[in-house]
Amino acid sequence: MALFVLYEHAAGYALFSVKEFEEVSMLLPQVEKAVTDLSRFNSIVKLVSFSPFKTAVAALENINAISEGIVPDDLSVFLDSALPKTSKSNKFTLGISEPKLGAALAEQLNIQCSHIGAVPEIIRGVRAHFANLVKGFTPKSAGVAQLGLGHSYSRCKVKFNVHRSDNMIIQSIALLDQLDKDINTFSMRIREWYSYHFPELVKIVNDNYLFAKVASFVKDRKSLNDESLEALEEIVMDSEKAQAIIDASKISMGMDISVIDLMNIKMFAERVVKLSEYRKQLAEYLHSKMNSVAPNLQTLIGDQVGARLISKAGSLTNLAKYPASTVQILGAEKALFRALKTRSNTPKYGLLFNSTFIGRANTKNKGRISRFLANKCSIASRIDCFTENPSKIFGDVLKQQVEDRLKFYESGETPRKNIDVMKEAVELAASSAKKSKKKNKKRKREEENGDSTLNGTVKNDDEEQNGLSSGEPPKKKKKKKNKSKDAEAE
Numbered sequence: 001m002a003l004f005v006l007y008e009h010a011a012g013y014a015l016f017s018v019k020e021f022e023e024v025s026m027l028l029p030q031v032e033k034a035v036t037d038l039s040r041f042n043s044i045v046k047l048v049s050f051s052p053f054k055t056a057v058a059a060l061e062n063i064n065a066i067s068e069g070i071v072p073d074d075l076s077v078f079l080d081s082a083l084p085k086t087s088k089s090n091k092f093t094l095g096i097s098e099p100k101l102g103a104a105l106a107e108q109l110n111i112q113c114s115h116i117g118a119v120p121e122i123i124r125g126v127r128a129h130f131a132n133l134v135k136g137f138t139p140k141s142a143g144v145a146q147l148g149l150g151h152s153y154s155r156c157k158v159k160f161n162v163h164r165s166d167n168m169i170i171q172s173i174a175l176l177d178q179l180d181k182d183i184n185t186f187s188m189r190i191r192e193w194y195s196y197h198f199p200e201l202v203k204i205v206n207d208n209y210l211f212a213k214v215a216s217f218v219k220d221r222k223s224l225n226d227e228s229l230e231a232l233e234e235i236v237m238d239s240e241k242a243q244a245i246i247d248a249s250k251i252s253m254g255m256d257i258s259v260i261d262l263m264n265i266k267m268f269a270e271r272v273v274k275l276s277e278y279r280k281q282l283a284e285y286l287h288s289k290m291n292s293v294a295p296n297l298q299t300l301i302g303d304q305v306g307a308r309l310i311s312k313a314g315s316l317t318n319l320a321k322y323p324a325s326t327v328q329i330l331g332a333e334k335a336l337f338r339a340l341k342t343r344s345n346t347p348k349y350g351l352l353f354n355s356t357f358i359g360r361a362n363t364k365n366k367g368r369i370s371r372f373l374a375n376k377c378s379i380a381s382r383i384d385c386f387t388e389n390p391s392k393i394f395g396d397v398l399k400q401q402v403e404d405r406l407k408f409y410e411s412g413e414t415p416r417k418n419i420d421v422m423k424e425a426v427e428l429a430a431s432s433a434k435k436s437k438k439k440n441k442k443r444k445r446e447e448e449n450g451d452s453t454l455n456g457t458v459k460n461d462d463e464e465q466n467g468l469s470s471g472e473p474p475k476k477k478k479k480k481k482n483k484s485k486d487a488e489a490e
Contacts, residue, residue, distance in 0.1 A: 002017065002018075002091070002092040002093070003017070003018040003092065003093050003094075003095055003114075003119075004016065004017055004018070004048065004083060004092055004093070004094050004095065005017075005018060005045070005094075005095040005096075005119065005122050005123060005126065006079070006094055006095065006096050007097075007123060007126045007127070007130070008062075008063070008066060008097075009130060009142070009145070009146075010059060010063075010142075010145040010146040010148070010149035010150070011052055011053065011059075011137070011141075011142065011145040012050060012051050012052035012053050012059075013050070013051045013074070013075060013078050014047065014049070014050045014051075014126070014130070014133075014134060015047075015048045015049045015050075015078075015079075015082045015083070016045045016046060016047055016048060016122075016126060016133070017045070017046050017048050018044060018045055018095075018118075018122060019043070019044055019045075019046065034125070035121055035122075035124055035125035035128065036128075038129050038132060041125045041129060042133075044122070044125075045122060045125065045126065045133070047133050047134060048082055049078070049081070049082035050134050051074070051078040051082075053074075056148060056149070056152065058074065059145075059149050059152075060149065060152050060153060060156060062074055062075065063149060063153055064153070064156065066098065066101055068100075069098070069100030069101055069103070069104050070104060071101070071104045071105055071108050071109070076108065076109060079094075079105075079109060079111070080109070083111070091112075092112075093112050093113070093114050094111050094112065094113045094114070095113070095114055095115070095119035095122065095123065096113050096114075096115055096119070097115060097119075097120070097123050098115070099115050101113075102114070102115055130142060165289065165292070165293045166293065166310055166315040166316045166317075167315075168289055169286065169289050169290060169293060169294075169307050169310055169311070170307075170310065170311040170314075170315075172282060172285060172286045172289065172307070173286060173304065173307035173308055173310075173311050174311065175282060176279070176282055176283065176286060176304070179275065179278070179279045179282065180279070182275065183208065183272065183275050183276055183279060184208070186268070186271070186272045186275065187208030187209075187211065187212060187272060188208075189268075190211070190212055190215060190265070190268055190269050190272055191208075191211060193265055193268070194211075194215045194265055194269070195254070196254060196255055196257065197220075197221065197254045197255060197256070197257045197262075197265075198215075198218065198221045198248075198249065198252055198254050199252070199253065199254050200248035200249075200252055200253075200254075201214065201215070201218075201245065201248065204241055204244050204245055204248060205236065205241065205245070208272075208276075209272075209273065209276045210235065210236060212269040212270075212272040212273045212276070213235050213269070213273050214232070214235055214236065214245065215265065215266070215269040216266050216269035216270050216273060217231065217232070217235060218245075218249070219262050219265075219266055220257075220262055221249040221252055221254065222249070224245070224246050224249040224250075225246070226246065228246070229242055229243065229246060232245055232246070283303070286303050286304070286307060287303050290303050290306055290307060292390075293316060293384070294306055294310065294316055294380075294381065294384040295384065295390050295391065295392045295395060296380040296381075296383050296384050296390075296391075296392060296394045296395030296398065297309070297310075297377065297380045297381050297384055297395065298392075298395065299380075299392045299395025299396055299398075299399055300376060300377060300380050300395050300398050300399050300402070301352070301355045301357075301373070301377060302355070302356075304354070305351060305352070305354050305355050308331070308351050308354075309327065309330060309351055309352075309377065309381075312330050312331055312351060313330065316381060316384060316385050317385055319378075319381045319385075320378075320381045320382040320384075320385035320386065322378065323378065324371070324374045324375045324377075324378045325374070327352075327374040327377050327378050327381075328348075328349060328350070328352060328370055328371055328373075328374035329346070329347055329348075329349065329350045330350045330351055330352075331350030331351035332347040332349065332350035332351075333350075335347040348366060348367040348370050348371075349366070349367075349370040352370050352373055352374060352377070353370075355373060357369055357373055357402050357406065358370055358373070360406060361406060361409065362409070362410075365409040368409065369402070369405065369406065369409070372402065372405050373402055376398040376399075376401060376402055379394075379398060380394065380395055380398055389429075389433050389436070391429060391432060391433075393425055393428050393429045393432060394425050394429065397421055397422070397424070397425040400421075401415065401416075401418070401421060404416065
């Protein structure tokens with residue numbers, strides 16, 4: 001049985017024939033040694049045909065199709081012309097590097113393909129000596145072709161990334177967690193730094209954000225008086241606290257600080273305030289992105305927990321592919337493997353522990369509710385990932401199911417069956433989709449009518465202007481006058 005090897009290069013398709021395939025497959029170690037030596041490799045492999053790509057766009061289209069396991073038209077035409085026709089006496093095998101492409105070729109062109117045995121070693125040798133096996137090629141030209149196609153292929157993959165919206169969520173939740181840590185660290189630093197001058201302020205103002213705002217406003221405690229009460233009330237939003245700050249400043253035990261030190265404290269406090277305000281803006285941005293990418297998951301467990309699940313899984317598609325048992329312990333991998341190693345109890349929850357549902361459940365029911373919640377999270381993520389018209393209907397229904405299950409654990413009240421609940425949710429989703437379609441149709445009609453009326457008025461105005469310029473009255477006015485005369489005659 002003869003063996004042909006298909007090699008997809010950046011410059012085109014190449015087909016090689018392998019001499020004495022049965023002996024080659026039996027002597028695999030000798031083939032591995034021959035791969036590095038060009039003269040010995042030439043005795044094994046011979047070029048049958050080479051079909052270059054016409055343009056860089058064609059090369060990109062072909063490589064995209066091959067990466068997805070689809071046989072491009074150029075490849076099918078090339079193989080039809082280059083390969084011999086199969087018969088009982090003339091049988092051959094086509095060696096390929098991609099198993100998906102081999103399955104597609106076997107189905108579409110009825111060609112027996114192989115990607116095991118000596119085929120990978122032969123393809124490795126072809127890749128190493130390709131510039132010497134094809135006439136007119138040099139290592140430099142082959143490298144230029146590979147570099148150009150590699151850049152365009154990577155750019156295309158980045159541009160048409162399916163998970164690009166998920167990437168925004170992953171980056172924003174990572175930045176949000178980092179901001180929380182940094183703001184906490186900076187707030188503790190400003191508390192410690194400013195407490196040398198005004199130690200009583202820490203007990204009066206507990207919130208880090210408000211403490212930084214008050215510190216940047218007060219600066220020197222000796223400058224506080226009754227006139228600054230209103231400004232303090234606006235910052236603290238409490239008249240009693242504002243008065244307490246002024247009273248404490250008069251009897252404070254803090255040390256005196258120079259003007260330069262106070263200026264540095266004020267600058268640092270303003271920076272902490274700006275970071276806190278940016279953190280709020282980032283939380284709003286995350287809320288809007290979750291609402292557009294995963295509305296059901298957001299409705300079920302909130303913005304941050306849902307975003308952390310997507311970030312841990314890598315994308316919403318990966319999260320949708322996970323079973324509920326994996327979603328339940330997502331984020332507790334270290335504890336899981338430690339428990340498996342020591343043969344102790346496995347963890348009941350990972351990132352889902354931050355959900356309010358588990359916090360509201362009793363100690364005995366925390367494991368149960370986490371399992372139930374993971375079930376609903378996997379359903380919500382699959383709906384968000386694969387639905388065409390995303391909405392919050394299923395998220396509201398799933399959230400109500402978790403609430404009902406909590407009531408069942410507390411009071412024993414039996415919840416509704418999942419089949420009945422999901423049927424109602426499907427009907428609601430279908431009705432809402434119909435309503436949205438009708439609204440879109442109405443908007444389109446109104447826009448079209450508006451355009452037509454505008455065009456009509458423009459035409460009439462143009463006609464009137466043309467009539468006036470020519471000295472003739474407009475035709476419509478003549479008709480109206482004739483109609484009025486006829487009515488008078490009658």
